[in-house]
Amino acid sequence: MSVSDPPAIKRRPVYLNLVRIRLPLPGIVSILHRISGAALFLFAIPVVLFAMQASVESEDGFASLKSMLANPLCKLILIGLLWAYLHHFFAGIRYLLIDLHVGDDLAPARQSSVAVLGASLILTLIIAVRLW
Numbered sequence: 001m002s003v004s005d006p007p008a009i010k011r012r013p014v015y016l017n018l019v020r021i022r023l024p025l026p027g028i029v030s031i032l033h034r035i036s037g038a039a040l041f042l043f044a045i046p047v048v049l050f051a052m053q054a055s056v057e058s059e060d061g062f063a064s065l066k067s068m069l070a071n072p073l074c075k076l077i078l079i080g081l082l083w084a085y086l087h088h089f090f091a092g093i094r095y096l097l098i099d100l101h102v103g104d105d106l107a108p109a110r111q112s113s114v115a116v117l118g119a120s121l122i123l124t125l126i127i128a129v130r131l132w
């Protein structure tokens with residue numbers, strides 16, 4: 001090949017089709033950790049601050065917050081945010097342990113991602129049943 005030849009085009013695989021990407025379980029836990037972190041920052045913190053403010057502002061504020069929280073749609077949103085918190089919490093502990101090289105081999109990493117998904121879903125379900 002001389003210096004004037006165009007560079008050979010390499011056919012590299014492109015995995016940009018989000019519908020076709022098959023993430024392994026630890027990958028799913030990871031993307032959900034990012035999504036839940038963003039949801040906590042963007043929605044859960046404002047909701048908690050609003051609820052705290054309304055609950056201590058006045059008796060009327062407390063009563064209107066109470067009736068608002070009795071609305072099924074509000075309950076569903078709260079349950080969604082609760083799941084986001086629990087998933088982020090358990091996945092966060094998993095990452096902190098992995099940072100310490102605890103369970104960072106393939107098999108334990110798979111098992112801990114199942115544990116994170118299971119624990120957050122089961123706890124959300126238990127609290128949701130009590131909340132409803």
Ligand code: HEM
Nearest residue numbers: 033034037038040041044045088089090091092093095096
């Ligand atoms: C309201 C509370 C919280 C908010 C708003 C929040 C938000 C976030 C966000 C936005 C990220 C970056 C995610 C990414 O870009 O991949 C993050 C990462 C992280 N969070 Fe939280 N978080 C909260 C609570 C917690 C708690 C309670 C834990 C404890 C287990 C935790 C553990 C972590 C860890 C370990 C990471 C880094 C994960 C990594 O190595 O990629 N977070 N958090």
